Amino acid sequence: MEIKVVKSILEANEVIASQNREVFSQKGVYVVNLMGSPGAGKTTLLERTIEYMKEKKRMAVIEGDIATSRDAERIAAHAIPTVQINTGGACHLDGNMVRGGLQELDFEQIDLLLVENVGNLVCPAEFRIGEDAKVMIISVTEGDDKALKYPLMFQVSSVLLLNKIDLLPHLDFDLERFRSDALKVNPHLAVLTISCKTGEGLDNWFRWLEEKVNKKATSWKR
Amino acid sequence: MEIKVVKSILEANEVIASQNREVFSQKGVYVVNLMGSPGAGKTTLLERTIEYMKEKKRMAVIEGDIATSRDAERIAAHAIPTVQINTGGACHLDGNMVRGGLQELDFEQIDLLLVENVGNLVCPAEFRIGEDAKVMIISVTEGDDKALKYPLMFQVSSVLLLNKIDLLPHLDFDLERFRSDALKVNPHLAVLTISCKTGEGLDNWFRWLEEKVNKKATSWKR
Numbered sequence: 001m002e003i004k005v006v007k008s009i010l011e012a013n014e015v016i017a018s019q020n021r022e023v024f025s026q027k028g029v030y031v032v033n034l035m036g037s038p039g040a041g042k043t044t045l046l047e048r049t050i051e052y053m054k055e056k057k058r059m060a061v062i063e064g065d066i067a068t069s070r071d072a073e074r075i076a077a078h079a080i081p082t083v084q085i086n087t088g089g090a091c092h093l094d095g096n097m098v099r100g101g102l103q104e105l106d107f108e109q110i111d112l113l114l115v116e117n118v119g120n121l122v123c124p125a126e127f128r129i130g131e132d133a134k135v136m137i138i139s140v141t142e143g144d145d146k147a148l149k150y151p152l153m154f155q156v157s158s159v160l161l162l163n164k165i166d167l168l169p170h171l172d173f174d175l176e177r178f179r180s181d182a183l184k185v186n187p188h189l190a191v192l193t194i195s196c197k198t199g200e201g202l203d204n205w206f207r208w209l210e211e212k213v214n215k216k217a218t219s220w221k222r
Numbered sequence: 223m224e225i226k227v228v229k230s231i232l233e234a235n236e237v238i239a240s241q242n243r244e245v246f247s248q249k250g251v252y253v254v255n256l257m258g259s260p261g262a263g264k265t266t267l268l269e270r271t272i273e274y275m276k277e278k279k280r281m282a283v284i285e286g287d288i289a290t291s292r293d294a295e296r297i298a299a300h301a302i303p304t305v306q307i308n309t310g311g312a313c314h315l316d317g318n319m320v321r322g323g324l325q326e327l328d329f330e331q332i333d334l335l336l337v338e339n340v341g342n343l344v345c346p347a348e349f350r351i352g353e354d355a356k357v358m359i360i361s362v363t364e365g366d367d368k369a370l371k372y373p374l375m376f377q378v379s380s381v382l383l384l385n386k387i388d389l390l391p392h393l394d395f396d397l398e399r400f401r402s403d404a405l406k407v408n409p410h411l412a413v414l415t416i417s418c419k420t421g422e423g424l425d426n427w428f429r430w431l432e433e434k435v436n437k438k439a440t441s442w443k444r
Contacts, residue, residue: 037259037260037261037341037343037364038259038343038364038365038368038371038372039259039361039363039364039365039368065371066344066371066372066373066374067370067371067372067373068370068371070367070370070371071371089348089374091313091342091344091345118344119259119343119344119371119372120313120342120343120344120345121259121260121341121342122288122313122340122341122342122345123313123342123344123345139261139363141261141361141363141364141386141389142259142260142261142363143260143261145292146260146261148289148290148292149260149287149288149289149290149292149293149341150260150288150289150341151288151289152288152311164363166392167363167389167392170389170392
């Protein structure tokens with residue numbers, strides 16, 4: 001019984017996510033669903049990405065939080081259109097919540113929509129929102145054993161950003177073990193090591209993202 | 223409609239959690255539900271607690287993980303009865319999962335049952351398992367802004383263990399802001415700063431726990 005309930009919620013979500021996806025495709029907007037635990041560095045990554053990309057691409061951000069608009073305020077300070085979704089207890093964004101936020105944005109003026117999911121390494125991975133790519137961010141302080149313990153997030157993501165590598169000297173973190181476990185769970189995962197604090201490695205992320213945005217824009221204009 | 227479904231799941235859980243609670247009370251076993259994000263330090267805290275307490279109290283551990291038995295293996299190495307619950311995707315333990323694990327333990331021989339929940343700062347807070355106390359652990363690397371953003375976990379917990387304080391010199395973490403936000407959300411929360419790595423502050427946690435275990439054992443013998 002219980003499994004049936006969950007399944008029907010997931011199926012209903014798929015329908016709405018596909019409708020969102022259709023909207024994004026019609027407008028040539030590339031959409032990233034950014035996921036990770038609380039404190040992994042999602043908002044700071046968005047800030048760095050906005051700083052780098054804002055002269056090149058027209059961006060917007062949807063901020064998903066259980067409560068508060070603190071993250072949205074951080075993003076809006078960069079003069080980027082920002083929509084706050086407060087899930088009111090729900091531990092993830094779903095297609096319907098994101099659909100509610102879309103009305104606030106003018107997609108004629110947007111190339112790239114960055115969606116910051118609720119801080120959670122588990123549930124957001126189950127709910128598509130209509131994104132082109134799921135990107136996960138994890139901090140080295142979370143430990144090197146996470147891929148096998150939380151496999152779904154690793155399986156559904158296109159890119160894994162391993163953040164806070166500036167702290168590696170102070171931690172027992174086996175980078176090769178982490179990378180090898182992650183690739184065991186998902187051999188197609190692009191694993192990029194970064195520090196949002198020092199900026200190290202962020203150029204690889206920017207390059208990956210820019211290529212994807214350009215590609216979607218090109219296919220849209222055809 | 224959807225809210226109704228969730229409510230009935232939560233209500234069904236309450237019934238089973240109360241039955242578990244009754245079992246624990248009949249045997250005078252004190253039960254801790256330990257919650258926190260992936261990598262907050264839950265398993266290491268259990269190891270430190272076992273090292274300190276094992277001459278004084280008879281302990282058992284239930285390990286909740288989505289997949290793998292890595293954490294259970296770490297605990298079992300300390301010669302403590304350990305039960306692994308693999309949730310198979312579910313992002314939290316609930317009363318029924320814990321009930322399934324209870325058959326594996328001999329409660330005549332146990333004073334303290336430590337239950338490590340799935341790594342997640344959100345969902346576990348919604349599901350009682352029959353515990354005497356919810357204890358949350360959060361690492362300073364997760365940032366000082368978490369209490370207002372993830373309020374439920376802070377509201378339902380009796381103790382907050384702020385872990386990895388040995389890393390504070392390398393981080394921008396405002397301890398007073400964190401503590402003040404946490405107490406705003408839950409004025410009854412005992413906030414203890416600890417480092418499972420260096421051992422700093424753990425004596426306060428051990429003292430808190432030992433008092434609770436003693437108190438439950440005393441009330442049981444009456």
